[in-house]
Amino acid sequence: MTLSYDGKREILKHLNFVIQEGTLVCLLGPSGGGKSTTLNLISGLLAPTAGHIFFGDKDVTKEDALARKVGMVFQNYALYPHLSVQKNIEFPLKMAGLSRGDRAKKAKELAALVHVDDQLDKKPGELSGGQQQRVAIARALAKEPSILLLDEPLSNLDARLRIEMREEIRRIQRETGVTTVFVTHDQDEAMHISDKIMVLHDGHIQQYSTPTTLYADPENLFVAQFIGEPVINSVPASALSHDLAGVVPADILSQAQTAGIRPEALTLPQRALNPLTTLHGKVVEFDQFGRESTAKLDYNNLQLISTEMGQLSHDTKELDFTLEKKGFFLFDANGKRIFGGDDHAE
Numbered sequence: 001m002t003l004s005y006d007g008k009r010e011i012l013k014h015l016n017f018v019i020q021e022g023t024l025v026c027l028l029g030p031s032g033g034g035k036s037t038t039l040n041l042i043s044g045l046l047a048p049t050a051g052h053i054f055f056g057d058k059d060v061t062k063e064d065a066l067a068r069k070v071g072m073v074f075q076n077y078a079l080y081p082h083l084s085v086q087k088n089i090e091f092p093l094k095m096a097g098l099s100r101g102d103r104a105k106k107a108k109e110l111a112a113l114v115h116v117d118d119q120l121d122k123k124p125g126e127l128s129g130g131q132q133q134r135v136a137i138a139r140a141l142a143k144e145p146s147i148l149l150l151d152e153p154l155s156n157l158d159a160r161l162r163i164e165m166r167e168e169i170r171r172i173q174r175e176t177g178v179t180t181v182f183v184t185h186d187q188d189e190a191m192h193i194s195d196k197i198m199v200l201h202d203g204h205i206q207q208y209s210t211p212t213t214l215y216a217d218p219e220n221l222f223v224a225q226f227i228g229e230p231v232i233n234s235v236p237a238s239a240l241s242h243d244l245a246g247v248v249p250a251d252i253l254s255q256a257q258t259a260g261i262r263p264e265a266l267t268l269p270q271r272a273l274n275p276l277t278t279l280h281g282k283v284v285e286f287d288q289f290g291r292e293s294t295a296k297l298d299y300n301n302l303q304l305i306s307t308e309m310g311q312l313s314h315d316t317k318e319l320d321f322t323l324e325k326k327g328f329f330l331f332d333a334n335g336k337r338i339f340g341g342d343d344h345a346e
């Protein structure tokens with residue numbers, strides 16, 4: 001499908017994807033990449049300029065959000081402030097015409113599922129942010145949605161609560177089996193909870209795969225740079241060409257514009273697992289962050305970060321270090337990966 005807001009500029013360009021039933025998919029990408037627009041197309045709040053949307057075998061392109069039976073959870077919870085937790089969860093059930101007894105029973109079951117069953121009589125204002133988000137999820141689940149859509153649901157929570165709640169969302173999704181689409185710009189969040197991640201940037205799907213594949217087999221430079229912490233080292237491929245000659249096929253090397261090296265792919269020769277080649281450089285600096293340490297290396301006047309030099313004496317100045325196959329990639333002038341990742345699969 002394609003979407004343009006003004007009939008001129010295409011915001012989403014020929015998006016074509018399938019979300020497997022019962023899975024949790026994250027839409028991940030930088031601001032303005034098209035995540036919310038994609039979510040609104042799935043929900044029915046927006047209609048595509050061209051193309052079709054199917055829920056199972058059914059073409060729902062012309063149906064509104066109500067007819068599609070989507071459950072939505074937003075960043076700001078959007079709970080009814082004057083209603084108790086129980087009444088908030090019951091609200092969609094009341095709309096659906098369930099009897100008072102059935103509503104109460106269902107609301108209590110859902111409250112137990114999201115662990116707010118001891119808060120039923122409280123008003124949203126008396127709850128913490130995390131508890132409010134739990135109530136919002138229970139309310140969205142109450143109408144037994146065909147799909148659950150969450151738009152940056154954790155961004156109003158502090159760092160610790162975010163981690164707790166992302167695990168909770170994963171648990172609730174697994175327990176209910178409801179197909180879920182989760183929008184976030186936080187790669188860590190996406191990497192921890194998703195069955196699959198769709199990386200959106202510039203109105204295109206950059207890659208749509210499992211978290212493991214996204215990290216180990218990035219299809220392009222954008223994905224390689226967007227996923228991973230510390231960020232991948234990106235250097236001009238020409239700086240490495242001398243050391244890569246004879247190791248990388250000449251035709252690939254001649255097309256390579258950028259080399260991507262994960263910080264764990266630079267290691268000490270005695271610790272190497274599957275070396276591609278040996279490089280020579282200088283240690284510029286060691287940094288310690290809690291249990292993790294990084295070394296800044298100078299290679300051909302380029303700075304490279306390694307996370308694998310913790311054992312090195314801090315007096316070391318010059319050294320030989322190994323470039324591992326795993327975590328080393330070459331990209332062409334268009335950013336497309338032309339070497340590394342699953343090309344190395346044994």
Ligand SMILES: Nc1ncnc2c1ncn2[C@@H]1O[C@H](COP(=O)(O)OP(=O)(O)OP(=O)(O)O)[C@@H](O)[C@H]1O
Pocket residue numbers: 005006011029030031032033034035036037038185
């Ligand atoms: N209602 C609108 N009218 C016109 N252009 C819009 C509208 N909503 C979004 N856009 C544009 O569409 C593009 C994608 O926006 P979208 O909100 O989908 O991105 P996003 O990835 O969700 O970003 P964010 O994380 O900032 O919400 C942006 O260039 C944005 O300016």
